[in-house]
Amino acid sequence: MGVHSFTKALLLAGAAVLPLSQLVAAQTIVVDDGIVIAANETTVAPAAEVVELDSEVPLVEADVIQLTDAVLANLTALQLTNISLFGFPADEEEGTLRKRDVPIGTCRVFPGDSRWPSKLVWFLLDLLTGGALIETVPIGAVCYPNSGVYDAAKCQTLKDNWTKGETHAEDPTSVMSPLYQGETCMPDNGGSSTCKLGGFPSYAVAVRNVAQIQLAVNFARNANLRLVVKNTGHDFLGKSAGAGALSIWTHKLKSINYIKSIKTKSYSGPAFKLGAGVQVNELYEAAHKYGFTAVGGECPTVGVTGGYLAGGGHSPVSSIYGMGSDQVLSIDVVLPNGRFITADETHNTDLFWAIRGGGGATFGVVTSMTVKVHPKISFSGAKWTILAGPAFGIPEDVFWGAIKAYWRKFPAYAEQGSYGYSTVFGLGPGAGYIWTMQPWLVPGMSLADFKTMIAPLLAEWAELGFPLEPTYFEHDNFYDTWTKNFPDEAVANSNMRTAARLFPATVWDNATALEDMLDAVKAVVEDGSALIQYNIKADAPTDTPDSAVNTHWREAAWFGIMGAAWSAELAADEIEVINRRITDNWMERLRAWGPGSYLNEGDVMEPNFGEAYFGTNYERLLQIKRQVDPNDLFWAPTAVGSGRWAVSDQGWLTKQTGRLCRVGET
Numbered sequence: 283m284g285v286h287s288f289t290k291a292l293l294l295a296g297a298a299v300l301p302l303s304q305l306v307a308a309q310t311i312v313v314d315d316g317i318v319i320a321a322n323e324t325t326v327a328p329a330a331e332v333v334e335l336d337s338e339v340p341l342v343e344a345d346v347i348q349l350t351d352a353v354l355a356n357l358t359a360l361q362l363t364n365i366s367l368f369g370f371p372a373d374e375e376e377g378t379l380r381k382r383d384v385p386i387g388t389c390r391v392f393p394g395d396s397r398w399p400s401k402l403v404w405f406l407l408d409l410l411t412g413g414a415l416i417e418t419v420p421i422g423a424v425c426y427p428n429s430g431v432y433d434a435a436k437c438q439t440l441k442d443n444w445t446k447g448e449t450h451a452e453d454p455t456s457v458m459s460p461l462y463q464g465e466t467c468m469p470d471n472g473g474s475s476t477c478k479l480g481g482f483p484s485y486a487v488a489v490r491n492v493a494q495i496q497l498a499v500n501f502a503r504n505a506n507l508r509l510v511v512k513n514t515g516h517d518f519l520g521k522s523a524g525a526g527a528l529s530i531w532t533h534k535l536k537s538i539n540y541i542k543s544i545k546t547k548s549y550s551g552p553a554f555k556l557g558a559g560v561q562v563n564e565l566y567e568a569a570h571k572y573g574f575t576a577v578g579g580e581c582p583t584v585g586v587t588g589g590y591l592a593g594g595g596h597s598p599v600s601s602i603y604g605m606g607s608d609q610v611l612s613i614d615v616v617l618p619n620g621r622f623i624t625a626d627e628t629h630n631t632d633l634f635w636a637i638r639g640g641g642g643a644t645f646g647v648v649t650s651m652t653v654k655v656h657p658k659i660s661f662s663g664a665k666w667t668i669l670a671g672p673a674f675g676i677p678e679d680v681f682w683g684a685i686k687a688y689w690r691k692f693p694a695y696a697e698q699g700s701y702g703y704s705t706v707f708g709l710g711p712g713a714g715y716i717w718t719m720q721p722w723l724v725p726g727m728s729l730a731d732f733k734t735m736i737a738p739l740l741a742e743w744a745e746l747g748f749p750l751e752p753t754y755f756e757h758d759n760f761y762d763t764w765t766k767n768f769p770d771e772a773v774a775n776s777n778m779r780t781a782a783r784l785f786p787a788t789v790w791d792n793a794t795a796l797e798d799m800l801d802a803v804k805a806v807v808e809d810g811s812a813l814i815q816y817n818i819k820a821d822a823p824t825d826t827p828d829s830a831v832n833t834h835w836r837e838a839a840w841f842g843i844m845g846a847a848w849s850a851e852l853a854a855d856e857i858e859v860i861n862r863r864i865t866d867n868w869m870e871r872l873r874a875w876g877p878g879s880y881l882n883e884g885d886v887m888e889p890n891f892g893e894a895y896f897g898t899n900y901e902r903l904l905q906i907k908r909q910v911d912p913n914d915l916f917w918a919p920t921a922v923g924s925g926r927w928a929v930s931d932q933g934w935l936t937k938q939t940g941r942l943c944r945v946g947e948t
């Protein structure tokens with residue numbers, strides 16, 4: 283939908299704080315000397331001042347444009363329409379909502395229902411948001427001759443770029459795990475079939491400022507719509523899609539502001555204020571430009587202050603700086619009641635605790651976060667790819683002996699700051715394995731010290747007859763380390779599903795238990811599971827304010843993602859068997875050793891997800907959720923408090939293809 287001149291008149295007449303020019307182009311950055319430049323992926327603003335945080339981090343430009351009661355009163359006074367659908371609740375209690383009893387069996391309004399908003403109402407939302415509303419056209423529609431948007435050239439480009447993260451991050455509704463949107467309208471299935479909406483939301487608002495987020499939140503709440511939040515669409519569990527929903531798409535909130543020095547109760551030093559749409563590669567580029575090390579994930583297109591930091595976030599530098607969320611100093615967020623607040627060590631402290639680790643799509647829409655950055659440091663490490671198995675001259679027992687020798691040293695390596703990221707994939711029954719280290723690195727360690735650290739392991743391997751020769755590297759900064767040594771991650775593969783476990787360092791204290799655990803992981807991989815593993819430590823550094831990060835993360839020395847792929851040609855019941863085995867067999871065999879899992883990279887069917895994804899923090903998180911969002915406007919599968927709603931018509935797997943209904947009390 284485009285921008286209409288009527289909007290301009292409406293907004294300029296009714297709302298001095300909502301001029302259209304700002305609504306549609308809110309991204310500007312103020313540089314030291316007061317010059318205002320347009321923000322884009324490559325611009326970063328240096329700021330001269332020191333920010334004292336007994337007040338709040340200054341608002342970024344996108345936050346200045348807010349929806350207030352005064353704005354709404356002006357719109358009503360104009361008598362252009364009844365704006366009650368966009369207003370704040372009349373009965374707020376201290377900024378939180380009052381609980382309304384939603385009887386079990388009641389559902390969010392769904393397309394086709396009599397209470398589904400009319401075209402006119404959607405048109406009004408579009409007007410009020412300055413033309414930011416987008417009616418969903420699935421990304422694959424260009425490949426469907428009867429979709430009305432068929433374009434053979436665009437379809438080919440889409441197919442060529444399908445596994446790139448940016449392809450889906452740049453689309454308002456596309457997600458990188460198509461399984462959960464029902465693998466609907468996939469580009470390869472064009473032909474004569476019909477492109478359906480499946481689990482995609484009905485509409486998205488491409489937000490560029492706080493006011494648009496507030497309008498969307500208020501509208502969804504008042505009209506009893508399902509609300510989802512999509513940033514990049516990286517989520518592995520289907521949490522950034524939802525049939526019949528209104529989606530808030532945060533990808534365009536791209537501001538990055540450098541704060542030379544910030545002072546909070548617990549920290550004094552440099553920081554970046556990051557808009558909700560900033561991605562890992564943009565953060566790393568900005569940090570590199572200003573000579574810092576920033577904490578983010580390994581994949582360039584993951585959204586930093588979206589799902590990543592809300593879920594905790596593990597990083598190549600976690601073993602020395604802690605989780606991503608341990609860097610967060612301040613959070614700006616639009617709450618379920620539509621109000622815009624800041625949470626930090628002195629304001630809204632419950633939310634500041636909860637949002638750092640308590641998961642995305644739960645407490646509101648984060649608009650930006652201010653995070654610590656660290657001094658530039660050097661990195662050294664190693665990479666390798668090795669094929670093992672009869673055809674490669676390395677018997678499988680030698681391979682397992684070698685990999686166990688490596689596993690046995692995990693807590694010791696993590697203590698020294700190691701981040702070891704590697705994948706083990708089976709080549710078929712009896713055909714062996716491919717093990718790729720991509721990479722193993724230690725922040726702040728010289729290559730000479732790194733070689734000394736791994737010498738005993740290499741000696742053991744030589745003894746075992748495991749002929750591995752690592753490729754070494756050393757760089758004087760993180761950015762080069764990251765751009766030169768990490769893989770190009772492929773996304774959006776169909777017909778695959780993952781689950782994960784966090785293995786605590788304490789298992790290594792008991793030699794018998796350790797061997798049992800290593801044998802259990804080996805057996806699961808021999809049984810056909812992939813293994814994507816991180817040797818990592820994620821303790822909170824001293825002086826980190828307490829947060830909701832999964833307590834299992836704090837104890838871990840090893841994070842393993844397991845999973846399986848299947849052929850689309852298999853019969854439905856065979857696919858079900860493969861999927862049930864992941865949750866009920868493979869994960870069940872490992873839960874004894876690793877009761878915890880990671881909410882951002884775990885299994886949507888994880889039983890007792892509260893314990894697995896949040897550890898001992900779950901009860902307090904649930905209390906805060908019930909207080910801030912008593913009517914569950916924000917809902918995502920396995921999110922805090924999600925158990926009393928469910929997506930209808932699901933079988934052995936929770937996808938996002940049905941309507942969301944109230945099912946219980948917990």
Ligand SMILES: Cc1cc2nc3c(=O)[nH]c(=O)nc-3n(C[C@H](O)[C@H](O)[C@H](O)COP(=O)(O)OP(=O)(O)OC[C@H]3O[C@@H](n4cnc5c(N)ncnc54)[C@H](O)[C@@H]3O)c2cc1C
Nearest residue numbers: 513514515516517521579580581585588589596642643648
């Ligand atoms: C290839 C790949 C590599 C990865 N590497 C790492 C890694 O190294 N370390 C790591 O920790 N994780 C990693 N992840 C997992 C990643 O952190 C999660 O998928 C994360 O949720 C992505 O966040 P997003 O905002 O980009 O994605 P989205 O799918 O857009 O959102 C994820 C969740 O957060 C919610 N959300 C997004 N934005 C907001 C907001 N502004 N306010 C409120 N809720 C919001 C969404 O509703 C959804 O529930 C990786 C994932 C992939 C696919």
Ligand SMILES: *[C@@H]1O[C@H](CO)[C@@H](O)[C@H](O)[C@H]1NC(C)=O
Nearest residue numbers: 295296297298299352353356
């Ligand atoms: C409301 O409208 C009046 C008259 O146009 C204007 O002066 C005032 O600034 C507006 N207030 C807000 C909050 O938009």
Ligand SMILES: *[C@@H]1O[C@H](CO)[C@@H](O)[C@H](O)[C@H]1NC(C)=O
Nearest residue numbers: 318319320321322323324325
């Ligand atoms: C980004 O903004 C800067 C400063 O305004 C400008 O010089 C540059 O050309 C812009 N880049 C893009 C890709 O728009």
Ligand SMILES: *[C@@H]1O[C@H](CO)[C@@H](O)[C@H](O)[C@H]1NC(C)=O
Nearest residue numbers: 358361363364365366367504
């Ligand atoms: C606006 O709509 C609400 C809810 O439908 C209704 O109660 C109210 O009377 C309406 N106000 C006006 C001015 O029409």
Ligand SMILES: *[C@@H]1O[C@H](CO)[C@@H](O)[C@H](O)[C@H]1NC(C)=O
Nearest residue numbers: 438439440441442443446448
């Ligand atoms: C996307 O595909 C086209 C070919 O259709 C190719 O020219 C282009 O380089 C691809 N984009 C990326 C980012 O690889």
Ligand SMILES: *[C@@H]1O[C@H](CO)[C@@H](O)[C@H](O)[C@H]1NC(C)=O
Nearest residue numbers: 791792793794795796798799
């Ligand atoms: C060590 O682990 C084994 C196997 O799990 C267990 O039987 C034993 O009790 C443990 N020993 C101690 C001292 O905890």
